[in-house]
Amino acid sequence: MKESALGRCLSEGVDKLRRDDPLLFDLLESEHRRQTESLSLVASSGGTDASVLAVTGSSIVNVTAEGYPGRRYHAGCRHVDQVEELAIERAKQVFGARYVNVQPHCASFANHSVMQSLLRPGETILGMSLDQGGHLTHGAEVNLSGRLFKAHTYGVDDEGVIDYRQLGDLARAHRPRLIVCGTTSYTRLIDFDRIRAIADDVGAYVLADVTHIAGLVAAGLHPSPIDAAHFTTTCTFKQLYGPRGGLIMMGRDADVLSDDGVRTLAQRVQSAVFPLLQGSPEVHTIAAKARALGRLLDPAFRDLARRIRANADALARSLAGRGYEIVGGGTDNHIVLFRVPGGLTGATAERALELCDILVNKNKIPGDTRGATTTSGVRLGSNSVSLRGMGPAEMERCAELIDTVLTHVVLLPDGGLTLPDPVRERVTASVRELCRAFPLPYEAEPAASTETRAG
Numbered sequence: 001m002k003e004s005a006l007g008r009c010l011s012e013g014v015d016k017l018r019r020d021d022p023l024l025f026d027l028l029e030s031e032h033r034r035q036t037e038s039l040s041l042v043a044s045s046g047g048t049d050a051s052v053l054a055v056t057g058s059s060i061v062n063v064t065a066e067g068y069p070g071r072r073y074h075a076g077c078r079h080v081d082q083v084e085e086l087a088i089e090r091a092k093q094v095f096g097a098r099y100v101n102v103q104p105h106c107a108s109f110a111n112h113s114v115m116q117s118l119l120r121p122g123e124t125i126l127g128m129s130l131d132q133g134g135h136l137t138h139g140a141e142v143n144l145s146g147r148l149f150k151a152h153t154y155g156v157d158d159e160g161v162i163d164y165r166q167l168g169d170l171a172r173a174h175r176p177r178l179i180v181c182g183t184t185s186y187t188r189l190i191d192f193d194r195i196r197a198i199a200d201d202v203g204a205y206v207l208a209d210v211t212h213i214a215g216l217v218a219a220g221l222h223p224s225p226i227d228a229a230h231f232t233t234t235c236t237f238k239q240l241y242g243p244r245g246g247l248i249m250m251g252r253d254a255d256v257l258s259d260d261g262v263r264t265l266a267q268r269v270q271s272a273v274f275p276l277l278q279g280s281p282e283v284h285t286i287a288a289k290a291r292a293l294g295r296l297l298d299p300a301f302r303d304l305a306r307r308i309r310a311n312a313d314a315l316a317r318s319l320a321g322r323g324y325e326i327v328g329g330g331t332d333n334h335i336v337l338f339r340v341p342g343g344l345t346g347a348t349a350e351r352a353l354e355l356c357d358i359l360v361n362k363n364k365i366p367g368d369t370r371g372a373t374t375t376s377g378v379r380l381g382s383n384s385v386s387l388r389g390m391g392p393a394e395m396e397r398c399a400e401l402i403d404t405v406l407t408h409v410v411l412l413p414d415g416g417l418t419l420p421d422p423v424r425e426r427v428t429a430s431v432r433e434l435c436r437a438f439p440l441p442y443e444a445e446p447a448a449s450t451e452t453r454a455g
């Protein structure tokens, strides 16, 4: 390959960091190792490949590009315009969208942008309650969305399924301007059409925040909200395996005239992202979004998405087979939620597993009597292990390791906990072995190359 000026800059950058700032370099190196050596079953984790990382670290970051392609407030945007257009085109293709905004700095800003594009302070929104699996930005009291708008919330029924009847009743009672759906710990398919029908009935808009299931939607393994909802938002770093950032997408309602009678819904969103909420876009992140979206267009991504599903099913089955209560009895996506057994809480389970580098997170389950920092449940997700190339056989192994830890954890009188040394050593060794056999996509080349370059 011809020598690349960008490639030289990136590798010299790593060498220079190591030489000039060993303190920071060591921290980053340790973090890199931690990622490669731990088994992440955190449902919101994804993982980037080395090419996405390289894009994020490239010199395009230096361009200030306020505005949109072709209409910037600065000169020098010829390439970033093309990069942004490429990201938009790829997102349209991946999701079958008619309008895409790739500038939101994160999914939270994407949600705020949609709300700000349409609503005035004091108007009513209806979102899933934080407790039951909604997100902070769907109207939680501690979030701007709950502070600016009058937020009502719906939840799940005893089976852990969205209570569409309650949703409909609340919509008719409160006549919200916007209904928000999309969740953080929901294991069943979301019926976007049903939510849209409720919204149409009361004259509300629908925002589908598919952050958690965006990869499955892209692969056609979950119904798409693009045309069912007026607005679809997602982050790009969870199931899309891209950089930190957000997207706003619209389907058939993009060109519908908004209530000002002048601008379309898409135009309202466009001006809400900039200049209403954000300043200059993170052009390096937009470039990395383009790269991640390009990977989603590769047929190999469908295989990965199918593995995400198969692995989640296998995790649920293996845990159920060991006597664990799986919330909802199983899963339709990448998330498995289970009740922690006797004596333990979600928090103690999370801490015990982390002693062996198995990463999970505590999560409330339907009807939970414990608070959000304690919880009676643990949430698992199959995104990262699937990215490593693990399959159902390895999920069986993960379930066995989780069970071993949870059956041996010793709670100490001072509130701490520990594991018998042999258990801890055995499980940690198994985790290491699994991680070595199924490396993350950015450790495929052994780290030796940096050794030889740093002279």
Ligand SMILES: *Cc1c(COP(=O)(O)O)cnc(C)c1O
Residues within 6 Å of the ligand: 044, 105, 106, 107, 108, 109, 134, 135, 137, 182, 183, 184, 209, 210, 211, 212, 235, 236, 245, 246
């Ligand atoms: C993680 C998550 C977000 C937040 O994403 P950020 O990019 O960190 O703002 C928003 N909505 C849902 C449903 C999420 O799961």
